[in-house]
Amino acid sequence: MKLRTLVWRELFERKSQMLTCLLAILLGITAVVSIKNITYFSEKAVAREMDSLGANVLVLPKSVTLQDYYSADMHDEVIPEEYVMRLTMSDIEGVDNLSPKLNVPVEVGGRKFAFTGILPKSEFQAKAAWAGAGIFSRPMGCGAIDVEGQSEPEDKKTLVRKRVIKDLGDHEILIGSEVADLQGIAEGDSLTLLGEPFSVIAILPETGTVDDSRIFGHLHTVQRLAGKGEVVNCIEVVGCCKEIAAGLVDGVNRLLPDAKVVTVKQVVATQQNVNGMMERVSLIFLIIIVVVGGAGIANYMFSNVYERRREIGTLMALGAESGVVLRIFLLKALLLGLAGGVGGYVIGTTIAVTLGPKLAGVPVFPMPILALWGVGISVGITLVASYIPARRAAGLDPVVTFQEV
Amino acid sequence: MLRMEKVSKNYPHRGQVVKALDEATVHIPAGDYVSIVGPSGSGKSTLLLMLGGMLSPSNGCVLLKGESVYDLKSAGRACMRRENIGFVFQTFNLVTYLTAQENVQVPMFLAGMEEPAQAERAAALLERVGLGDRLDHKPAELSVGQQQRVALARMLANDPAVILADEPTGNLDPETANQVIGFFEEFNEEGRTIVMVTHDPRAAERARRTLRLVDGRIVDESRGNNALHIA
Numbered sequence: 146m147k148l149r150t151l152v153w154r155e156l157f158e159r160k161s162q163m164l165t166c167l168l169a170i171l172l173g174i175t176a177v178v179s180i181k182n183i184t185y186f187s188e189k190a191v192a193r194e195m196d197s198l199g200a201n202v203l204v205l206p207k208s209v210t211l212q213d214y215y216s217a218d219m220h221d222e223v224i225p226e227e228y229v230m231r232l233t234m235s236d237i238e239g240v241d242n243l244s245p246k247l248n249v250p251v252e253v254g255g256r257k258f259a260f261t262g263i264l265p266k267s268e269f270q271a272k273a274a275w276a277g278a279g280i281f282s283r284p285m286g287c288g289a290i291d292v293e294g295q296s297e298p299e300d301k302k303t304l305v306r307k308r309v310i311k312d313l314g315d316h317e318i319l320i321g322s323e324v325a326d327l328q329g330i331a332e333g334d335s336l337t338l339l340g341e342p343f344s345v346i347a348i349l350p351e352t353g354t355v356d357d358s359r360i361f362g363h364l365h366t367v368q369r370l371a372g373k374g375e376v377v378n379c380i381e382v383v384g385c386c387k388e389i390a391a392g393l394v395d396g397v398n399r400l401l402p403d404a405k406v407v408t409v410k411q412v413v414a415t416q417q418n419v420n421g422m423m424e425r426v427s428l429i430f431l432i433i434i435v436v437v438g439g440a441g442i443a444n445y446m447f448s449n450v451y452e453r454r455r456e457i458g459t460l461m462a463l464g465a466e467s468g469v470v471l472r473i474f475l476l477k478a479l480l481l482g483l484a485g486g487v488g489g490y491v492i493g494t495t496i497a498v499t500l501g502p503k504l505a506g507v508p509v510f511p512m513p514i515l516a517l518w519g520v521g522i523s524v525g526i527t528l529v530a531s532y533i534p535a536r537r538a539a540g541l542d543p544v545v546t547f548q549e550v
Numbered sequence: 551m552l553r554m555e556k557v558s559k560n561y562p563h564r565g566q567v568v569k570a571l572d573e574a575t576v577h578i579p580a581g582d583y584v585s586i587v588g589p590s591g592s593g594k595s596t597l598l599l600m601l602g603g604m605l606s607p608s609n610g611c612v613l614l615k616g617e618s619v620y621d622l623k624s625a626g627r628a629c630m631r632r633e634n635i636g637f638v639f640q641t642f643n644l645v646t647y648l649t650a651q652e653n654v655q656v657p658m659f660l661a662g663m664e665e666p667a668q669a670e671r672a673a674a675l676l677e678r679v680g681l682g683d684r685l686d687h688k689p690a691e692l693s694v695g696q697q698q699r700v701a702l703a704r705m706l707a708n709d710p711a712v713i714l715a716d717e718p719t720g721n722l723d724p725e726t727a728n729q730v731i732g733f734f735e736e737f738n739e740e741g742r743t744i745v746m747v748t749h750d751p752r753a754a755e756r757a758r759r760t761l762r763l764v765d766g767r768i769v770d771e772s773r774g775n776n777a778l779h780i781a
Contacts, residue, residue: 146648146652146655147665148659150652158646455643456643456645456646458643459645460656461604461628462602462604462643464629464631464657464660465628465660466624466625466629467628468625469660543604544604544605
C-alpha cells in the first residue's frame, strides 16, 4: 500500500464522477491548445500580410516632412549613409528590415521619373556578419515572416512587399508598373539613365503608391551618378509593432540624434490592433476556461470530500495526520491535471491541425511548447481548485467515524 | 494504561449547554477489559473518543501511559493513535475500494512500513481471523461478519496495546457477535487493554468489568468473573 495506490484505486471506484471531471478538464485544455495553436499561425499569417503595408518607421533629415516622403522625396535634404551602418550595428531590437533610399530625377522618353537608389540587404548583412554583431546577426522577422510551409522563392519583386531586395547588381534596375506601362518597358530590356546603360531585371507589380512611378537601382550607382557622395534621402524601417510600442523609435532617436524619426501611425495602429485583437480573443477564452474549469473541479472535489468524510475520519482514527489527507486529495488533483493536460494537448493539436486550415485558412502545425502550456494550466487549475476542498478534508473531525456522539 | 481525571465535555446546542460527560474519572490498568454500557446519549461514545485522543475534553485530563493526550498537538495525537491504539467501529468503516488485504495494510502504510512487509503481515492477520482465502475480496464481496473480522485484522495491524471498540457487535447476528467477542477475549489474553462500548448485555458481561453511564455520569461499576486483580 502506497499513497498512489490509495489515490489510484479511489479514482476508479467512482468512475463516472472521475470521467466527468476529467472530461471537463480535457475539453478546457483542448479548447485552449487548439485556439492557441490556430491563433499562433493566424497571427503569423496576419503579420505576414501586414508586411505588405510597408515601412512603419522612417528616418528622415530634420527638415523633411512626411509629406515630402510621400511625394517621392524629391528634395535636396540628405542624411549620411553611415546611419544605415549605425542602425545595422546597433543592438536595437525589433528592426525587421532596413531600406536606405536616395532619389534623383531622371528623364525617360520625355517624362520625368524618380530614380531611387536602394541598398541590397546582402551588403549590410555581410558587413554586420563581418563585424559579428548588430541587429542582423539575430534571427529576424518579428516572428512574422516565412510561415512554415509557405516559404516562397526569393523574387526581385519582394521589394514591393518587404521594402528591401536581397541582391542587386550595379547596372541592374527594377521598374515601377506605371513607368513600365507608359514607356512600354519589359523585363530584359536595356535602358540608359544619367548616361549609363542598365538592364531591367524585373517589372514591379502595381502598388497604387509613388513606387509605381519609380525606377530602382543600386544605391551606390545612384550616388555616383548624382555626385552627392555617400548620402541618402531617407531610411525606411520595417519595425516589429510590439517593439515600436515598447520604444523602438526612442532607441533609433537616441542612436541618430541628428535625424528625424517618425512612425507611420496608420500602419502601426493597424498592425497593433490586429495583433492585439487576436491576443485578446485568446486571453478571453483562457480566462473563461480557467474560471469555468476551476469552478467545476472545485465542485467535484468538494462533493468528493463530502462523500468520503467517513473514510477520511477512519484514516485519521487509524493514525493519519492531516498532511496525509491533504496529499491524498492533491495527488488526485495532480493525476487528473496531468491526464487532462496531456489528453487536451493531443486532442487540441489534432483539432487545430485538422480544422485550422479550414477555419482560419492558414496551415497549422503541432507546437510542442503547447504541451507544457496545456499540462501547466491543467495541473495549475486542478491543484488550485482542489486546495481548499483538500484543506477541508484534512481538517475534518475524525469524530464522524462514530455513529453516536 | 489509560486514565481519565474529572473529565467533562459540554456541547453548545441552540444556545444551551449540553453536558455529554460530567466529571468522569476512570482508571484502566494495562491488560484490563472494560465494557461501557448505558442508554443512548449517555456519553459512552464521547468517553471512547476522548480515550482515543479524538475529542478534547472541556475540563479534566486524559492520560495514556502517563502522558497527557490533549497536551499533544494534533500530529502528536495521530502518532499516538497509530502506535498505541486500535479502533473497531460498529459499521466496520472499511475502505470500499480496497481489498481485504489492502484494508489491513492501511495502518501499516500510515506507520511507514515497507510494502512487502505490509502485505505479508496483512495476509498473516487475515489468516488469523479466518479470512486467509479472502485476501483479494473487496468489502462488498464479504458478509458483514467477514467485514468485521477484516476490521479486527486491521485493528491489529500495528500491534496496539489498547483496543477501543464502538459497538463492535451492533450490526452482527448473535453467532458472529459471539465469534467477535471470542476474538476480543483472545486479544485481551495477549495482554491488550480493551475498552468496549456496547448495548449488548451478553457482550458486556464477558468483559472483566462494566461501567454504566447515565446522563454523562458513571453511576455504577460491576466486576465480572474474570476481573483483573492488581496487586
